[in-house]
Amino acid sequence: MNVERITEKLNILADAAKYDVSCASSGSKRKNENKGLGNASNGICHSYTEDGRCVSLLKILLTNHCIFDCAYCVSRKNNDVKRAAFTVQEVVDLTINFYRRNYIEGLFLSSGIFKDADYTMERLVRVAKKLRTEHNFNGYIHLKSIPGASDELMREAGLYADRLSVNLEMPTESGLKLLAPDKNRQDMINPMNFLKKEIIQRAEEKKLFKNAPAFAPAGQSTQVIIGATPENDQQILQSADYFYQNFNLKRVYYSGYVPVLTDKRLPALNTAVPMVRENRLYQADWLMRFYGFHVNEIVNKDQPLLDLDIDPKLGWAIRNMQIFPVDINKADLQLILRVPGIGIQSAQKIVSARKFARVSWEQLKKIGVAINRARYFIICKSNEFERRDLTGNNIKQFILAESKSKYIKNTQTQLNLF
Amino acid sequence: MYTLVYDGTFEGLLTAVFEIYERKLFHVKLIKGEWRASALFEEVLEIITDENRANRVLRGLRKRLSVACVQRLYIAHMAEMENEENAIVGFIRYAFDADRNIEEDYGNKYVMRISEIIKMVRREKHRMEAFVRFQKLKDETFYSAVEPDFNVLPLLIRHFKDRYADQKWMIYDIKRRYGIYYDLHDTQYISLDFSETSKPTDTITIVSHDELMYQSLWKNYFSSTNIVSRKNTKLHLRHIPKRYWRHLTEKF
Numbered sequence A: 001m002n003v004e005r006i007t008e009k010l011n012i013l014a015d016a017a018k019y020d021v022s023c024a025s026s027g028s029k030r031k032n033e034n035k036g037l038g039n040a041s042n043g044i045c046h047s048y049t050e051d052g053r054c055v056s057l058l059k060i061l062l063t064n065h066c067i068f069d070c071a072y073c074v075s076r077k078n079n080d081v082k083r084a085a086f087t088v089q090e091v092v093d094l095t096i097n098f099y100r101r102n103y104i105e106g107l108f109l110s111s112g113i114f115k116d117a118d119y120t121m122e123r124l125v126r127v128a129k130k131l132r133t134e135h136n137f138n139g140y141i142h143l144k145s146i147p148g149a150s151d152e153l154m155r156e157a158g159l160y161a162d163r164l165s166v167n168l169e170m171p172t173e174s175g176l177k178l179l180a181p182d183k184n185r186q187d188m189i190n191p192m193n194f195l196k197k198e199i200i201q202r203a204e205e206k207k208l209f210k211n212a213p214a215f216a217p218a219g220q221s222t223q224v225i226i227g228a229t230p231e232n233d234q235q236i237l238q239s240a241d242y243f244y245q246n247f248n249l250k251r252v253y254y255s256g257y258v259p260v261l262t263d264k265r266l267p268a269l270n271t272a273v274p275m276v277r278e279n280r281l282y283q284a285d286w287l288m289r290f291y292g293f294h295v296n297e298i299v300n301k302d303q304p305l306l307d308l309d310i311d312p313k314l315g316w317a318i319r320n321m322q323i324f325p326v327d328i329n330k331a332d333l334q335l336i337l338r339v340p341g342i343g344i345q346s347a348q349k350i351v352s353a354r355k356f357a358r359v360s361w362e363q364l365k366k367i368g369v370a371i372n373r374a375r376y377f378i379i380c381k382s383n384e385f386e387r388r389d390l391t392g393n394n395i396k397q398f399i400l401a402e403s404k405s406k407y408i409k410n411t412q413t414q415l416n417l418f
Numbered sequence B: 001m002y003t004l005v006y007d008g009t010f011e012g013l014l015t016a017v018f019e020i021y022e023r024k025l026f027h028v029k030l031i032k033g034e035w036r037a038s039a040l041f042e043e044v045l046e047i048i049t050d051e052n053r054a055n056r057v058l059r060g061l062r063k064r065l066s067v068a069c070v071q072r073l074y075i076a077h078m079a080e081m082e083n084e085e086n087a088i089v090g091f092i093r094y095a096f097d098a099d100r101n102i103e104e105d106y107g108n109k110y111v112m113r114i115s116e117i118i119k120m121v122r123r124e125k126h127r128m129e130a131f132v133r134f135q136k137l138k139d140e141t142f143y144s145a146v147e148p149d150f151n152v153l154p155l156l157i158r159h160f161k162d163r164y165a166d167q168k169w170m171i172y173d174i175k176r177r178y179g180i181y182y183d184l185h186d187t188q189y190i191s192l193d194f195s196e197t198s199k200p201t202d203t204i205t206i207v208s209h210d211e212l213m214y215q216s217l218w219k220n221y222f223s224s225t226n227i228v229s230r231k232n233t234k235l236h237l238r239h240i241p242k243r244y245w246r247h248l249t250e251k252f
């Protein structure tokens, strides 16, 4: 291996791949069979970039040559950047050697489109096949499905990969038309549909025949870019909800647009990356997937935008004050989950603990409840509780004022989920 | 208040619980260490680890708690956090004194404390699963030095054995001076003899010919995958506290 050449390729092709934010490596239960190399289990972040994102997979493009000209993409045809391409063997060697040193959970391979969709997809599949069949590699493999690739290739991809994804890129069709004139939404939806059917059918077979091959056991995901086009949060979340419902997606990723190109259709180069908005979208997404919220409870005609100052759960609570206060010692788990400041684990602990004795503030604090938020919304074993008749807006102001001091010290807000 | 001095083993701790009940002690404090006859306190008891007594306590616990919960107590003790044996003893006494299984009574301070300890141990275990960086040595063994906050090496065996079944590997805890070694069949605990001049982190002379190339490729990858306009040092440091850096290839 020529060290300099491979280093240069790696730099170019990792740099071009980094705007795809998905890095999850969980959801697959691939075992290490016959004393081979690796397994895929609960998804480990082996490192974190300086921007605080998880590094779990070797995330690279096979090549950044591309025949398309999507406005938001550094690899677009008319952008003047250095181009490079890995050989199949180079990607295999990097993956195996990084994996053996415990740097990564596996490979996330994407690519610019060279020649045509099938030609590109065929190469991606070849990498995965080689890893699985020649190297007995059982680590995680995420392949990007190239829009427009044939069903045959998608089927083969599913046999070797743990996860497949087609990026929708823009939340709506008109957004896509504007920025990616070469792409059409149907080309993206077709493979998603095909994968959905195939995944369901293979899962059925697997129930009947234990030895039936696994097909994309970690399912499919997609990514939408936020802030490059004018869609509002309601449109974004409703479209995410639609894809969760209709295509059995495991995850939708929201990627705040990083201005890398000058184009009059795009936000200017000095526009800040919408990181807070992106974080609010992820929080909203969690509420839909784990907290039993319906998308319309989070955003709707009257509330098309997420409040950037507060998280969407608090936002929902202060719009629905008639539901509170909730008695922590009596309410259903589902309702406790809706209280701001109480996460899934705390909610479950509360429900366990109250079987022994009624729970007090002191104990709630120990259990991990954020009392400074929750106290406006609950009563517990105590005579102390919020007696003032506060409006939702009052509460928001109180909570914001309290976190102000933290906020000022820490202008880079901590973008974390609940 | 009685101070009970025990030998630091789990059996020793269970023996101490036995003594507490036999002598009907109430306020007690357990400390690990050696018995000194010259101790100033009058009420110091030396606990002599006794397998029979320990087993009786263990059997009693198994009747009152789930298998997983007894396991958690064992893990909490093995982690060797300072002064936490009293939380474990408190938990065990609460379990014996109550008339039903109390392991989910998070309103109780001992139950909550054990739950916190287990959470910390798990986090450290996960960190090690993430932050171990193997270097390939000339003899094809993949070697890694670590310094975990708590004693978690025994908890790592399963994960690494499942994952790296086809390569020899060794993970060495520098702080506690022992390691685990997998020879393609089994794992065993080992201790290494480092002379004055060589440290467990000095491996340069014995790494395989392509080791440095892959380390440099990994460092390159790590910096290429960063998005400068999203820089967030606070978050970065929260995920990888500085004390772990010296063993992370991408950070040294």
Ligand code: SF4
Pocket: A066, A067, A068, A069, A070, A073, A074, A075, A076, A077, A111, A112, A113
């Ligand atoms: S097809 Fe993909 S790689 Fe090519 S320009 Fe569009 S987004 Fe970029």
